[in-house]
Each structure stands twice: as C-alpha cells, then as structure tokens.
Amino acid sequence: xxxxxxxxxxxxxxxxxxxxxxxxxxxxxxxxxxxxxxxxxxxxxxxxxxxxxxxxxxxxxxxxxxxxxxxxxxxxxxxxxxxxxxxxxxxxxxxxxxxxxxxxxxxxxxxxxxxxxxxxxxxxxxxxxxxxxxxxxxxxxxxxxxxxxxxxxxxxxxxxxxxxxxxxxxxxxxxxxxxxxxxxxxxxxxxxxxxxxxxxxxxxxxxxxxxxxxxxxxxxxxxxxxxxxxxxxxxxxxxxxxxxxxxxxxxxxxxxxxxxxxxxxxx
Amino acid sequence: xxxxxxxxxxxxxxxxxxxxxxxxxxxxxxxxxxxxxxxxxxxxxxxxxxxxxxxxxxxxxxxxxxxxxxxxxxxxxxxxxxxxxxxxxxxxxxxxxxxxxxxxxxxxxxxxxxxxxxxxxxxxxxxxxxxxxxxxxxxxxxxxxxxxxxxxxxxxxxxxxxxxxxxxxxxxxxxxxxxxxxxxxxxxxxxxxxxxxxxxxxxxxxxxxxxxxxxxxxxxxxxxxxxxxxxxxxxxxxxxxxxxxxxxxxxxxxxxxxxxxxxxxxx
Numbered sequence: 353x354x355x356x357x358x359x360x361x362x363x364x365x366x367x368x369x370x371x372x373x374x375x376x377x378x379x380x381x382x383x384x385x386x387x388x389x390x391x392x393x394x395x396x397x398x399x400x401x402x403x404x405x406x407x408x409x410x411x412x413x414x415x416x417x418x419x420x421x422x423x424x425x426x427x428x429x430x431x432x433x434x435x436x437x438x439x440x441x442x443x444x445x446x447x448x449x450x451x452x453x454x455x456x457x458x459x460x461x462x463x464x465x466x467x468x469x470x471x472x473x474x475x476x477x478x479x480x481x482x483x484x485x486x487x488x489x490x491x492x493x494x495x496x497x498x499x500x501x502x503x504x505x506x507x508x509x510x511x512x513x514x515x516x517x518x519x520x521x522x523x524x525x526x527x528x529x530x531x532x533x534x535x536x537x538x539x540x541x542x543x544x545x546x547x548x549x550x551x552x553x554x555x556x557x558x559x560x561x562x563x564x565x566x567x568x569x570x571x572x573x574x575x576x577x578x579x580x581x582x583x584x585x586x587x588x589x590x591x592x593x594x595x596x597x598x599x600x601x602x603x604x605x606x607x608x609x610x611x612x613x614x615x616x617x618x619x
Numbered sequence: 620x621x622x623x624x625x626x627x628x629x630x631x632x633x634x635x636x637x638x639x640x641x642x643x644x645x646x647x648x649x650x651x652x653x654x655x656x657x658x659x660x661x662x663x664x665x666x667x668x669x670x671x672x673x674x675x676x677x678x679x680x681x682x683x684x685x686x687x688x689x690x691x692x693x694x695x696x697x698x699x700x701x702x703x704x705x706x707x708x709x710x711x712x713x714x715x716x717x718x719x720x721x722x723x724x725x726x727x728x729x730x731x732x733x734x735x736x737x738x739x740x741x742x743x744x745x746x747x748x749x750x751x752x753x754x755x756x757x758x759x760x761x762x763x764x765x766x767x768x769x770x771x772x773x774x775x776x777x778x779x780x781x782x783x784x785x786x787x788x789x790x791x792x793x794x795x796x797x798x799x800x801x802x803x804x805x806x807x808x809x810x811x812x813x814x815x816x817x818x819x820x821x822x823x824x825x826x827x828x829x830x831x832x833x834x835x836x837x838x839x840x841x842x843x844x845x846x847x848x849x850x851x852x853x854x855x856x857x858x859x860x861x862x863x864x865x866x867x868x869x870x871x872x873x874x875x876x877x878x879x880x881x882x883x884x885x886x
Contacts, residue, residue: 419785437789449786453804453881462800463790496883514790 364431365392366550367416367518371425374411384575385411388425391569391578395517398544398551400565402558402611408576409554413520416552417443429518439463442511442549446523448503450495456482456506457491463514481509484543501532505539512547521553525560537563541590558611562604563590570610580610669851674858677851686840691859693835694825697753701760702821706814708761709768713810716769717776718798730769738763738820739827746832756828763824764817771813775806808882811875818871822864 374386386408393399401409414420416427418437427434429441437443450459460478469477482491485505495503504524511519525533537560544551555561561568565584572579584603586594594600654671661670669677681687716723716730738759745755779802787801829838837856844852 417785417789419788437791439791441789443785443789445782445786447780447782449780449782451783451786451801451804452883453807462787466791466796494881496881510790 365428366395366397366430367393367552368428368431369412369416369425370428372412372415372422372427373424374408374415374420375423386415387575387577389576389578391581393550393552395550396548397566398553398564399567399569400553400555400561401569401571402555402561402607403571403576403579404573404611404614405556406573406576407571407579408573409571410522411576412571413443413522413552413554416518417441417520419443439467439514440516441518441520442514442516444504444507444511444519444521444524446526448495448500448507450503450506450510452495455492455494456487456498456509459495459506460510460513462510467514477513478509481512482506484512484546485509485539499532500528501536504528504536508540508543512543512549516549518550518552521551523554523556526556533557533560538590540564541588545589558604558607559595562600562607563595568603568607570607570614572614579614582606582610669854674851674854678855678858681852681855687855687859690835690837690840690856691863693833693839694829694837694860695863697756697760697828697836698821698825701757701825702764702818704757705761705764705766705821706768706817709765709813709817710772710810712765713769713772713813714776714798714802714806716773717806718802723773730766733762734766734770738766738824742828742831751832756825756833759828760821760824763820767820768810768813768817771816772806772810775809775813776802778809779805808875808879811871811878815868815871815875818867819864822860822867826860 369389369391372386372389373384375382375384377383385406389408389412401412403409411420415422416429416434418434418441429438434441451462454462457475457478460482461474464474464477479488479491482488485508487502487505487509490498490502490506495506498506507524525536528536541564553561553564562584568582568584569578570580570582571577582603586599586603658671660666661668678687712726716726741759741762742755745758749755749758783801783805784797787797792800825836826838826841829836830842833839837860841853841856844850844856
C-alpha cells in the first residue's frame with residue numbers, strides 16, 4: 353500500500369478542524385458547545401485561542417486531544433482523523449495534573465515508561481527536559497513541595513518528554529500570579545524556540561494571547577464558534593520592549609475589541 | 620533592634636519546643652487526671668466500682684495465671700483473621716465496583732443493605748447456621764470489616780481526579796496502565812481510611828461475638844466475670860481491649876503516613 357497522504361501532510365496543515373461541532377445533552381436540555389469550527393494550524397505554528405466563557409475553546413481542545421468526541425465534523429492531524437488520545441498530541445492542563453505520588457523525574461518519565469523505554473534512556477530524556485524547564489535541582493522532589501509555576505513547568509517537561517509534534521495547552525498559566533505568569537510565558541517561548549512544536553494555547557488573557565502567538569483565534573459564545581482570526585506580525589523572540597511597543601498595543605486593541613465587543617461589531 | 624530580633628527568635632524557639640512537647644505532655648496530663656479521677660470517686664465510695672489499684676492487681680494475677688495472655692491470643696486471632704480476610708476481600712471488590720459500572724450496579728444495593736444491618740444482628744443467624752465454634756465469630760468480624768472497607772475503597776476509586784486520568788490517557792496509558800499507575804495509588808489514602816474504620820468495627824464485633832458463644836477471649840472473660848460479679852476482671856478486659864485497639868490503630872496510622880507521604884496535608 354502506498355501512503356500518499358504523507359506527502360499531502362507535509363504541505364498541508366499540521367492540525368485541521370473541519371466543521372467540528374459538539375452538542376452536550378439531549379433534546380430540549382441540550383446545548384451547542386461548538387458550532388462548525390473550521391481552523392487550520394500549520395506545522396510549528398503557535399496559535400492562541402481567546403474568547404468569553406462558553407465559547408467552546410476548551411471543548412475544541414479536548415476534541416483535538418481525543419478526550420471528547422465530536423457530534424459532527426472531524427479533526428485531522430497530519431491528514432489523519434483523530435480517534436482518541438495519541439502520543440503525537442501532548443496536553444497541558446490548567447490544574448497541572450501531576451501525579452502527586454511521583455517525583456518530578458518520575459512524572460516526566462511516566463509517558464516513556466508506558467512506551468517501555470529502557471531505564472537509562474528514559475532517564476536521559478527526562479533529565480534533558482527537566483533541565484530545559486529549569487527544574488534540575490528539583491528532579492527528586494514531590495509535587496507538593498513545588499510552587500504553582502514549578503508544577504506547570506514539570507507538566508510541560510512531561511508533555512515534551514514523549515516527543516509530541518503538537519502541544520495543546522488549556523489555560524496553563526491561569527492559576528498563576530501575574531509576575532510568575534510573565535516569567536512562564538518567556539520560558540515557554542524559549543522552550544518552543546529551542547524545540548519547535550505546533551502549539552494551540554487557550555487563555556482568557558488578551559495580553560498573553562498576543563505576546564505568545566503567530567495568530568490569535570478569537571471565539572464567540574452561545575453557540576461556541578470562531579469569531580475572528582488576528583495575525584500577530586511581530587518577530588520571535590518576543591521581548592519586553594515588544595510587549596510595551598505601540599505595535600503590540602495596536603494588536604492588543606484589536607484582540608480586546610474582538611473579545612469584549614463581539615456583539616457591537618457583528619450587529 | 621538586635622535585642623528585639625533575639626527576643627523574637629526566643630519566643631519563636633519557645634513556641635516551637637512547646638509545640639513539640641505539648642501533645643505528649645497533654646496526653647500524660649489527661650492520663651494522670653483520668654486515673655486520679657477514677658481513684659478519687661472509687662476511694663470516696665461515690666460509685667461501687669473497683670479502684671485502679673485493685674484492677675492493676677487483678678491484671679497482674681491474670682497475667683501470672685496465664686489467663687489474660689490466653690484471652691488476648693484468642694481475641695486477637697479472631698480479630699486479625701476476620702479483619703484481614705475482610706480487607707483482602709474488600710479491596711478487590713471495591714476496585715471492581717469503582718471501575719466497572721455494571722459491577723457497581725450489581726453489588727452496591729447488597730452492600731448498602733448489609734451496612735444497615737448491624738453485624739451483631741447477624742450473630743444469631745451465624746451461630747444457627749455455622750455452629751458455635753470459631754466460624755461464626757470470624758465471619759461476623761469479617762463482615763464488619765469488609766463492609767466498612769469496601770465502601771471506602773469504592774469511594775476512593777470513583778473520586779480519583781478526572782484530570783489525572785486524562786493526563787495519563789494523553790501520555791498513552793491504556794486501561795491496564797491507568798488502573799495500575801493511577802487508580803491504585805490515587806485511591807490508597809481512601810483505602811487506608813477504610814482499613815482503619817474496618818479495624819474499629821472488627822474490635823467492636825469480636826467482643827459481642829464472644830459474649831454470645833466462646834470458651835476463651837476477652838469478651839468471654841467479661842461475660843464470665845459478670846456472672847460472678849467480678850468487677851476488676853471486667854475492668855482488666857475493657858482496658859486490654861482499649862489498649863490493643865489503640866496499638867493496632869497506631870500501626871495502621873503509621874503505615875498510612877508512610878504510604879501517603881506524597882499527599883498535601885492541611886496539618
């Protein structure tokens with residue numbers, strides 16, 4: 353059998369949402385969480401998704417992760433439809449979701465252990481990513497001894513360790529304080545620059561959305577749907593100066609309006 | 620300024636040491652007060668009960684005659700047999716109930732039904748159907764500890780954090796891995812609470828079981844002593860049961876602390 357789609361996958365999008373629809377509940381009580389979402393994300397692209405609560409951004413991410421089924425439509429990864437979770441898609445949750453009984457290193461090794469990778473290799477890979485996120489001195493610490501930011505860095509290292517080509521991040525910095533958050537954004541971009549992956553990053557912070565992304569996807573609620581796509585034409589690496597620049601402010605304004613004045617714009 | 624700091628440190632140090640010593644000191648004070656109170660009311664003939672000295676003397680006699688060790692051995696054997704069998708059965712059943720919906724639906728009504736029937740109420744039935752030797756006594760203890768422990772285990776499995784399950788799934792865990800590496804460790808704290816409750820139920824039941832039909836045991840000894848109006852022996856048995864229960868609980872507690880060191884505790 354000749355695998356033709358591989359060639360298409362190289363030129364086509366890394367991940368493609370096609371008419372993705374999700375309805376929760378049945379009959380009268382049902383509601384449309386996501387209505388015909390169409391979105392293509394290119395290989396190595398960093399897109400952020402913002403929108404009011406109920407816009408279906410988490411639902412879209414869970415569908416892409418394979419944790420939620422679609423009611424209609426499909427998600428393609430490298431041209432193949434998503435059916436359940438897969439190692440090529442790493443997920444980072446807002447609540448960190450570290451296994452509290454495992455140390456940082458054991459958490460990072462979790463996915464590798466499942467793959468039955470030999471201990472030495474597992475350890476080498478885990479240590480590489482633990483260093484990458486700056487947790488070298490805490491490799492043997494239990495999660496309860498870590499701060500929120502450190503926990504999330506551990507979760508990022510764990511997701512990276514299984515070598516996914518796509519990272520799905522659901523408000524990963526939502527529980528962190530403003531200062532730690534800015535720090536984490538820089539670290540994430542730094543990690544992403546060194547180990548390029550396709551990233552879909554959900555946030556409710558407009559600033560964060562603009563600072564991180566190639567493109568900001570703005571969604572609307574009731575029913576959850578795509579509202580607007582705003583490109584961020586700022587080069588990487590992003591810097592503090594850029595964050596305070598007029599260009600940044602301009603894009604930030606656009607996104608802000610798209611998020612907070614959806615009705616006035618569309619009416 | 621410097622004197623102030625030293626003073627503060629002094630106070631802090633004092634607080635620290637008193638915090639360490641306080642529980643033990645308070646335990647001792649409580650113990651002494653209780654003995655004193657007991658001695659006081661018996662010496663003043665306020666109640667017709669044996670005093671501490673009399674009970675202590677009887678304890679020495681019973682130990683010397685070998686009767687107390689024999690009673691302890693028989694009661695302990697029953698408790699341990701019934702309790703260990705109960706826990707050994709409760710853990711797998713609890714896991715099955717938590718993991719498989721149909722198993723839960725099949726078993727849960729029976730568990731809830733028997734939980735509402737006090738194990739002691741089963742004793743007459745057990746004696747009629749199993750005779751008056753060890754079997755009915757061990758059986759009711761088994762039932763008592765099984766019922767307390769099975770509910771805790773099942774609760775533990777169903778209350779495992781959904782995000783941890785999702786995290787394991789996206790890292791590539793199938794059902795087997797999920798069960799071994801996530802469900803079991805995550806439910807251990809619940810199971811151990813169940814084990815502690817089960818142990819309490821086991822002791823509560825053994826005495827009642829021995830009151831009804833036995834040739835030895837702490838409950839049996841009390842029953843005998845009651846016939847002869849031998850209050851000191853009743854007291855010796857009561858205190859012995861209390862001490863044994865306390866010791867076993869401490870062992871379980873120590874195990875619990877060791878196995879759940881990873882848990883975040885609110886002191």
